[in-house]
Amino acid sequence: MKRSHIISRWVRISAPWLFAAAVVAPAASAAPPLSEIATSEQFYQMALEARSEGDYGTMLARLRQAATRGDLEAQEMLASVLLAGPALYGPKVKADPCEAMHWAHLALERGSATGRHQWMVLNGLRDVPRIRKDCRPPPVYR
Structure with a gap:
């Protein structure tokens, strides 16, 4: 043959x-999805890596995942990112004072000096009364 x-x-x-x-x-x-196996610290580290690579959309998503899981540094950084918005991070990151207020307040409740400062800055904004009326709790990010 x-x-x-x-x-x-x-x-x-x-x-x-x-x-x-x-x-x-x-x-x-x-493999199980990343959201089921990664810890809050790992999501925070992935957010920092995405920031250093200039991938701000991924950075924002990973910060939300870490902050939702209770990572204090992620809550502080997320509030800062949402305050700065596109001025520092480009068009993929929208400024959102309502959500920034939420994360700053969570950090403040945990004793964060950074969260306290962010909360004071947000309370010093002229249009906060209007913002507070319009603010709703942010969605849960997984």
């Missing part, structure tokens, strides 16, 4: 099994 016939016969016999293994294997070994 010629070598090409042996290879083609092997392909005909093995191909369905190889295809099935290729389709089933990734589904069986799918």
Whole structure:
């Protein structure tokens, strides 16, 4: 039998099994989502890495994940980022004084001097009464 016939016969016999293994294997070994396995500190570190790479959209998402899980430094930084908005971080990061107020208040409740300063700055804004009426609790980020 010629070598090409042996290879083609092997392909005909093995191909369905190889295809099935290729389709089933990734589904069986799918890793759990990052949000289930990463700690708040890991999300905060990923946010810092994204900031150093200039990926501010990812930075904001990771900060929210870390802050939601209770990381104090992430809460402080998130309030700062949301106060500065596009002035420092470009169009992917919108300034949001309502959400900044939320994170600053959480940090303040935990005894953060940075959170206290941010809270004082936010309370010193002229349009805070209007902002407070319009503010709703921010969504839960996972």
